[in-house]
Amino acid sequence: MMNKSSLYKGCLEPIILQLLQTNRRMYGYEITQTVKEITKGELQITEGALYPLLHRLEAQGLLEAEMQLADNRMRKYYSLTKAGKEKTKSAIGELQTFLQTLEHLINLKLT
Amino acid sequence: MLTKEQIDYLFEFCRMKGVACYDVQVELVDHLANAIEKEVAEHPDWSFQKALDVVFLSFGYRNFAPLVAEKRKAAKMFSRRLWWSIVRKQLTWPGTWVGLGVFLLFYRRLVIHDKEIAFYVSPVVGLIALFVLVTGSRRLKGLKKRTGKLFLLTNITELSPMLNYTFMSIWLINSVSWKLPSSLSILVIGTLIFAFFLMCLAYYRTVKWLEKKVEKDYPEIFTTA
Numbered sequence: 001m002m003n004k005s006s007l008y009k010g011c012l013e014p015i016i017l018q019l020l021q022t023n024r025r026m027y028g029y030e031i032t033q034t035v036k037e038i039t040k041g042e043l044q045i046t047e048g049a050l051y052p053l054l055h056r057l058e059a060q061g062l063l064e065a066e067m068q069l070a071d072n073r074m075r076k077y078y079s080l081t082k083a084g085k086e087k088t089k090s091a092i093g094e095l096q097t098f099l100q101t102l103e104h105l106i107n108l109k110l111t
Numbered sequence: 112m113l114t115k116e117q118i119d120y121l122f123e124f125c126r127m128k129g130v131a132c133y134d135v136q137v138e139l140v141d142h143l144a145n146a147i148e149k150e151v152a153e154h155p156d157w158s159f160q161k162a163l164d165v166v167f168l169s170f171g172y173r174n175f176a177p178l179v180a181e182k183r184k185a186a187k188m189f190s191r192r193l194w195w196s197i198v199r200k201q202l203t204w205p206g207t208w209v210g211l212g213v214f215l216l217f218y219r220r221l222v223i224h225d226k227e228i229a230f231y232v233s234p235v236v237g238l239i240a241l242f243v244l245v246t247g248s249r250r251l252k253g254l255k256k257r258t259g260k261l262f263l264l265t266n267i268t269e270l271s272p273m274l275n276y277t278f279m280s281i282w283l284i285n286s287v288s289w290k291l292p293s294s295l296s297i298l299v300i301g302t303l304i305f306a307f308f309l310m311c312l313a314y315y316r317t318v319k320w321l322e323k324k325v326e327k328d329y330p331e332i333f334t335t336a
């Protein structure tokens with residue numbers, strides 16, 4: 001049986017960008033929980049995959065981070081930069097094209 | 112909500128698991144704390160330690176070293192991007208371009224009328240590079256002294272080779288300039304020195320920018336230090 005997380009792996013970047021587009025700003029733990037909630041536990045982003053990706057997107061200038069005191073600790077919030085918003089559009093577009101191609105291929109095999 | 116002692120313990124836990132830099136610890140501590148609070152809410156009979164063990168297992172690591180390695184790569188990419196963006200910002204009309212023109216004229220006079228003065232170009236440029244690197248490094252070390260903490264974001268040692276390579280090129284071309292047609296050596300060395308000064312200035316501005324960012328992001332460690 002194919003591992004689900006490996007299927008989702010390449011889609012993680014557009015998923016996170018889209019989430020930040022919708023929610024304006026989020027912190028790491030919030031992202032993992034929101035994805036888990038939306039997908040009803042079908043997709044669980046591991047910390048080991050999430051943080052390197054967030055840090056890379058920040059380094060590429062697609063995300064910007066802001067520190068804020070929450071409860072009794074500092075929290076790092078991520079939001080999209082202007083370049084990040086543009087990237088989100090293109091990444092989602094690419095993902096949709098990919099899904100259509102995949103669907104087409106699967107239907108072709110079935111028929 | 113976790114107590115201050117428990118939060119402090121999480122910082123210590125991160126240190127024990129290989130996270131030495133405060134900017135990485137802060138994010139991990141918040142993540143661990145959120146996850147522990149959720150676990151404890153769902154399993155009221157669990158102790159803080161039991162919840163921490165379960166949460167840490169979900170990371171899938173024996174320690175945080177792989178996460179730190181990824182963050183280090185991202186931090187390098189970040190500082191390089193920042194440095195380049197500062198270099199580009201400096202390339203504005205008229206200041207820098209007028210500066211380049213004045214320098215070319217000045218250097219032309221040096222080469223044509225007094226070759227001995229031109230001989231000192233490389234050592235002077237080398238000393239400037241050294242001064243900029245040492246000053247930048249001291250500022251960043253000062254940050255560690257003021258807070259008692261390390262920051263991955265301020266580790267910009269990979270930027271110094273860029274200054275060194277430019278200096279080496281200036282030295283190399285300057286040392287063979289007498290073999291080259293005068294106009295060519297003036298143009299090449301002038302452009303290289305111009306680029307070198309831009310890089311030095313951008314390096315220093317990068318250090319200052321990072322310093323300010325750390326002060327803005329983590330004010331709590333500056334007030335208690």
